[in-house]
Amino acid sequence: MTRAGRVVQVQFVLTSMVVYQLMATDLPTWALKAIDKIRRGFLWRGRKEAQGGHCLIAWPKVCRARELGGLGISDLKLLGYALRVRWPWLKKTKPNKPWASLPLQVSKEIECLLAIAVTTTVGNCASTLFWKDNWLDGKSI
Amino acid sequence: MPKRRANKRTVLEALTNQRWLEDIQGQMSSDAVMEYLVLWDLIEGVVLQQDSPDQHIWRLSSSGQYTAKSAYDALFQGAISFAPYERIWKSWAPPKCQFFMWLVAHRRCWTADRLARRNLPHPARCPLCDQVEEDIQHLLVGCVFARQFWFDLLRQVGLAVLAPQPCDTSFDEWWSKDDQSVTGDMRKGLNSLIILGSWTIWRHRNDCVFNGATPSIAAALVMAKDEAHLWSMSGAKGLSLLTTMGVG
Numbered sequence: 192m193t194r195a196g197r198v199v200q201v202q203f204v205l206t207s208m209v210v211y212q213l214m215a216t217d218l219p220t221w222a223l224k225a226i227d228k229i230r231r232g233f234l235w236r237g238r239k240e241a242q243g244g245h246c247l248i249a250w251p252k253v254c255r256a257r258e259l260g261g262l263g264i265s266d267l268k269l270l271g272y273a274l275r276v277r278w279p280w281l282k283k284t285k286p287n288k289p290w291a292s293l294p295l296q297v298s299k300e301i302e303c304l305l306a307i308a309v310t311t312t313v314g315n316c317a318s319t320l321f322w323k324d325n326w327l328d329g330k331s332i
Numbered sequence: 333m334p335k336r337r338a339n340k341r342t343v344l345e346a347l348t349n350q351r352w353l354e355d356i357q358g359q360m361s362s363d364a365v366m367e368y369l370v371l372w373d374l375i376e377g378v379v380l381q382q383d384s385p386d387q388h389i390w391r392l393s394s395s396g397q398y399t400a401k402s403a404y405d406a407l408f409q410g411a412i413s414f415a416p417y418e419r420i421w422k423s424w425a426p427p428k429c430q431f432f433m434w435l436v437a438h439r440r441c442w443t444a445d446r447l448a449r450r451n452l453p454h455p456a457r458c459p460l461c462d463q464v465e466e467d468i469q470h471l472l473v474g475c476v477f478a479r480q481f482w483f484d485l486l487r488q489v490g491l492a493v494l495a496p497q498p499c500d501t502s503f504d505e506w507w508s509k510d511d512q513s514v515t516g517d518m519r520k521g522l523n524s525l526i527i528l529g530s531w532t533i534w535r536h537r538n539d540c541v542f543n544g545a546t547p548s549i550a551a552a553l554v555m556a557k558d559e560a561h562l563w564s565m566s567g568a569k570g571l572s573l574l575t576t577m578g579v580g
Contacts, residue, residue, distance in 0.1 A: 195427030247440040256405070257421050260414030262434070265404070273403035280398045284388050304403060308392050313343060314384035321346035322338040322355070326386075327374055 197234050202264050205230050209267065214274040217298060223267045230264070272300050279305050286318055306331070347380065416504065419511055423523035424568040429531045436468055436530065437504065443468050459540040460533075460547045471537060472503045472530050481549055485529050485556055489574045491522070503530075521570030528563065528571070532556040 192200075209226055212218060231250055232241040255261025275297065282291050297305075311319050311326040325331045338355070346352035352375075360368065393402035420433045435441050444466035447454035458466040460477035472478055473496040483495040494513065500506040507526055514522050536552045539545040564572040 193428040193431070195431040198427075198431070247435060248438055252438070255411070256408065258413055258417050259408060259411045260417075260438070269407045270400075270404055273400050273407060276403050277398055277400070280388075280390070284398075304406070308390055308398075308403065308406065310389050310391055312387045312389070313378065314381045314386045317342060317344045317386065318388075319343040319386050320339070321341045321343045321352055324343075326343060327378075 192237065194234065197237060198262050198264065201230050201234050202262075205233065206265050206267075206270075210270075210274065213267065213271040214277070217275070218267075218271065220268075223271075226267060234264075272298075272304060276301050276304050276308070280309070283309070283318060343378075344380070347375070347378065415508065419507060419523050420527070423520060423527055424563070424570055425524050425527040425531075426563070429527050432531060432534065433527055436472070439468055441468050441534070443471060455541055459537055469501060469503050472533060473500050473506050477547055477549065478533055481533060481552055482529060484549065484553055485525070489521075489525065491574075494522075517570050517573050519570075521568075521572075521574035524563065524568055524571045525560075525574060528556060528560055532559065 205226075209218075227250065229239055231246060231253075232239045234253070235241045235245045235247070251266070252260065253262050254264050254266040257263045278295055279297055279301065281288060282295060285291070306323070306325070309325065311324050313319055313326050319326050323331060341352070341355060346355070356368070389396045390398045390402070392406045393399045414437075416433075416437050420430050420437065423430070425433075432441075440446075444454040444456075444458070446467075448465075455466060458464055458470060458475055458477075460471070461475045463476070464470060464474075473482075479496055479498070483492055486492050486495050491514075494510045496506050500509075510526065511519060511523060532552055532555050536545075536547065536555065540547050545551070560571060560575065564575065
């Protein structure tokens with residue numbers, strides 16, 4: 192298989208396999224590293240292990256969108272953040288979900304991302320946080 | 333202001349009986365007093381609409397709803413964009429050739445200069461012209477062989493003026509210059525053709541290094557022509573447009 196073919200396999204098979212776990216849990220760094228090792232080895236050599244000399248381009252560069260000079264392979268850490276923002280978002284927008292009143296643990300990065308991403312137009316103001324949300328003209332206090 | 337309360341206080345609660353005033357604790361500096369007065373004015377203007385719920389908008393996607401993709405893309409905001417993106421990935425070329433061009437753009441092909449830096453066996457001089465040391469810029473545009481090849485290749489489609497000149501030493505610059513000098517479908521065709529040319533030169537170079545072939549422009553042109561024919565057959569519209577124009 193050509194490398195171009197393996198790029199497709201890495202992105203759509205090896206990466207998709209972890210999406211489900213990433214969405215639910217904050218995988219520890221060592222686990223992400225181990226997964227990356229497998230993905231990298233397959234991309235450059237078509238097998239599990241690859242030495243530094245087999246990899247022509249540094250992995251963080253490969254893990255960028257094609258517009259940004261990579262191969263469009265997802266960066267697992269960032270992908271995890273992006274997937275897990277859905278929980279605080281759903282908690283806000285669909286407060287009638289059964290788990291909505293349970294405590295939700297999210298990391299700092301995700302909170303920041305949510306704060307940047309969401310603006311609120313106030314109605315009855317019941318689900319908007321006074322001090323935290325962007326509700327006054329799209330800004331927070 | 334206590335953090336815990338800030339995390340819980342909704343706008344509804346805060347505005348009933350001005351409860352938000354209770355949240356502010358401690359001495360206020362003069363700046364804080366200013367901010368406080370501005371805030372007071374702003375909040376005066378807020379009218380609650382009891383019957384409509386709050387609307388939360390996800391700013392990063394056009395629909396206003398959360399999507400994982402929009403969130404992921406937002407994490408790359410401010411990253412430097414890759415100049416040859418369109419030229420490489422939007423052209424009609426087989427993925428393996430696009431991958432090769434991607435390596436060229438990052439200067440990661442195993443040419444003699446990179447082999448030498450790692451003390452690996454490498455040809456002493458460019459295998460195609462036997463005059464200068466080889467690196468990727470030389471191989472694709474600087475080499476006399478490459479220039480002759482590009483001239484002949486581009487002449488076939490009537491674009492000989494775009495062939496690299498002796499003053500062009502960087503492949504990237506030459507390509508972006510050429511890319512900007514044509515428009516529309518021709519642009520796509522030209523980009524495919526340039527990828528085809530580079531791929532052919534690279535293959536010819538490898539033939540010479542590993543299989544002991546002798547460099548020959550005629551052989552390279554035949555190789556390019558066959559390859560172009562295959563590409564057009566499998567759907568390279570821009571490329572066939574160029575070739576028919578050149579013939580007609």
